[in-house]
Amino acid sequence: xxxxxxxxxxxxxxxxxxxxxxxxxxxxxxxxxxxxxxxxxxxxxxxxxxxxxxxxxxxxxxxxxxxxxxxxxxxxxxxxxxxxxxxxxxxxxxxxxxxxxxxxxxxxxxxxxxxxxxxxxxxxxxxxxx
Ligand SMILES: [Zn+2]
Numbered sequence: 398x399x400x401x402x403x404x405x406x407x408x409x410x411x412x413x414x415x416x417x418x419x420x421x422x423x424x425x426x427x428x429x430x431x432x433x434x435x436x437x438x439x440x441x442x443x444x445x446x447x448x449x450x451x452x453x454x455x456x457x458x459x460x461x462x463x464x465x466x467x468x469x470x471x472x473x474x475x476x477x478x479x480x481x482x483x484x485x486x487x488x489x490x491x492x493x494x495x496x497x498x499x500x501x502x503x504x505x506x507x508x509x510x511x512x513x514x515x516x517x518x519x520x521x522x523x524x525x526x527x
Contacts, residue, residue, distance in 0.1 A: 442466035
């Protein structure tokens with residue numbers, strides 16, 4: 398087993414009976430608690446999303462997480478604190494998307510008004526159009 402330079406996880410290589418080698422990444426418990434769930438451990442994307450979730454009897458959460466960037470999927474049991482941080486991050490993303498949508502809507506409306514005024518100026522809109 399080898400430690401990475403940051404010491405927050407260990408990589409273990411296992412040779413399967415088929416001869417294929419796989420890497421198992423194991424986070425130690427303390428660092429696993431600090432791990433930000435919205436960040437993909439494989440590609441570093443910050444867009445990891447929960448695909449399924451279920452609260453356990455001890456107040457933790459079983460989550461299925463998926464990275465839309467590299468397609469990595471994982472399932473695991475995470476602390477309430479970690480899940481709350483993920484939820485906060487998702488809320489921030491939703492707020493940003495709504496703000497973008499409002500800006501886009503305003504820009505479209507401004508463009509519509511400009512076209513309407515130009516059509517009026519050219520005499521292309523008449524009372525009988527209404
Ligand atoms: Zn990824």
